[in-house]
Amino acid sequence: MRSAPAAPLLPRRSKTADPEGRRTEERRTDVVLRPAAVAMAFIAPEQPHEPIAVPGVALAADDVLVAIEMSTICGSDVHTVHGRRSAPAPLVLGHESVGRVIAIGSAGVDAADGTPVRIGDRVVWSVTVSCGRCDRCTTGLTQKCRELGKYGHERIAPHRELTGGFASHAQLRRGTTIVRVPETLPAAVLAPASCATATAWAAVQRGAAGRDLSGMRVRVYGAGLVGLSAAAIAESQGAIVDVADPNPLRRAAAERFGAVSAEAIPAAVHPETVHPETVHPEPEIVIEASGHAVAQAAADVAVGGTVVLVGSVFPADPVPLDAESLVRRMITITGIHNYTGADLADAVSFLAVRGRAYPFAEVVGTVHPLVDLDAALRAASAPDAPLRVGIIPR
Structure with missing residues (x-):
């Protein structure tokens, strides 16, 4: 399964709400994906995942589209597929990923270091999406935002299919911390950074x-x-x-x-x-x-x-x-439950420098193609499972 570069079309305008609730116009950019993106939908515990073809996305002004390089299976994903953890099915699981930016909304987005995200950047991103305005966000509890969103934990909605790591692409929305990562670090090291x-x-x-x-x-x-x-x-x-x-x-x-x-x-x-x-x-x-x-x-x-x-x-x-x-x-x-954007940036800095002294590159024991997600989840569920099982789209 191979993904071609995204092909942006002309922006279109759509209605949205500003922070005070007033209706405003927002520029959205249609991005066609040839071949179509693929997301693996979790339907119910102990049931096979169903592939969903996503031929294109509509990027909000501050959205980012990422082609996923690798995702890894977290223990919470295993608990969900075996019914030990509730989930708003159907959804796309997976929240430990690394990928490359292939399209950006019309307004642009800044990375965690304050510089603009660029097409071609290799990145990881936070599991949480925070508003940045509520009382919890302004006091540093962004991972407990009152309007919290979480990748790999949300029900699929129209035009919102690429919301988890078990897919070929991920659509990152406003309130996501995006961290650039070194080209020299293996994907097996970087994917778990977004969680573990x-x-x-x-x-x-x-x-x-x-x-x-x-x-x-x-x-x-x-x-x-x-x-x-x-x-x-x-x-x-x-x-x-x-x-x-x-x-x-x-x-x-x-x-x-x-x-x-x-x-x-x-x-x-x-x-x-x-x-x-x-x-x-x-x-x-x-x-x-x-x-x-x-x-x-x-x-x-x-x-x-x-x-x-x-x-x-x-x-x-x-x-x-x-x-x-x-x-x-x-x-x-x-x-501690989840983490802040600063924690994710610091974790990547650790992996890039002092973390190289430890065998993080060995934590992914096996790697499976996205189409074999159910087999990968079985491997991750085994008593002798490795610390992580990897998923690659291609």
């Missing part, structure tokens, strides 16, 4: 709270890609990191992402692998990236420490907490 790496960056920064991490002890629960990325980010900033995970292969992988020996993981997690004399002192920061060790994370952290919850993004039983212990130890417990 940026989320991990946000978690580490929330835990650090402006402090220098040099010599600080950090514990990460969960050696999925978010946990491993958090380990690498923290270690690159001078922290001493250990990673807890029940899977011995994942624990071994953690060592390559900057964590100490798996034998130093707390005995409460997997006592069969631990010698008491090797257990680390209490960590000042604990990042819970698994969703299964919240109580343990709160019990582990040192006096005055911070627990960052990032893995609890699925329904689970309530977690009992010893409130007296939290008060007496003066513990901070905070949560």
Whole structure:
């Protein structure tokens, strides 16, 4: 499946609303795609995806059209296709992608660095779309915008089919953070930046709270890609990191992402692998990236420490907490869900420089063509699945 360059036609005018709700005219640009773009529509759990041909798009004045180079399958995509996560079907899943700009609306758009996006730019983009005006956006919670949109999470609508990563193209709209990425970094490194790496960056920064991490002890629960990325980010900033995970292969992988020996993981997690004399002192920061060790994370952290919850993004039983212990130890417990545009830009900068010291290029185990999306999702659902499975349009 090959996509030809977009062929812009004459702009047309359409009605829209300005921030005050007044009706205004907006220039839209019709872009014909030959051959047509293809999007894979999720219809219902455990059902095959259905391909949708999209012969063209109407770009709003500040829209950007991207030809996708690679997308990767996130755990949330797997949960959705197996019915463990609700979704407004039909929709195009996928929110971890890298691609190249092939068309831009008439008004133009700025990238995260403040310079104009150009045709030919290689980019990643935020999973969230934020208004930038509401009380949450203006106080820095753009990922919780009151008018929030999310790529890979929205129902297909007329002229709004290219809204997820499991497609040949993506139509990016106003309020999306767009970050240019180096030509020299592999797509397998860059695609997950839009979810796992940026989320991990946000978690580490929330835990650090402006402090220098040099010599600080950090514990990460969960050696999925978010946990491993958090380990690498923290270690690159001078922290001493250990990673807890029940899977011995994942624990071994953690060592390559900057964590100490798996034998130093707390005995409460997997006592069969631990010698008491090797257990680390209490960590000042604990990042819970698994969703299964919240109580343990709160019990582990040192006096005055911070627990960052990032893995609890699925329904689970309530977690009992010893409130007296939290008060007496003066513990901070905070949560991170998604990330800001600045986090995504910083995550890309990390991957481009210090991140090259870690094996991010190896996290994508297999790559499938877009037409074989269902087979790729089966591979991502297997017990021995790689950290990521890749999808390429061609």
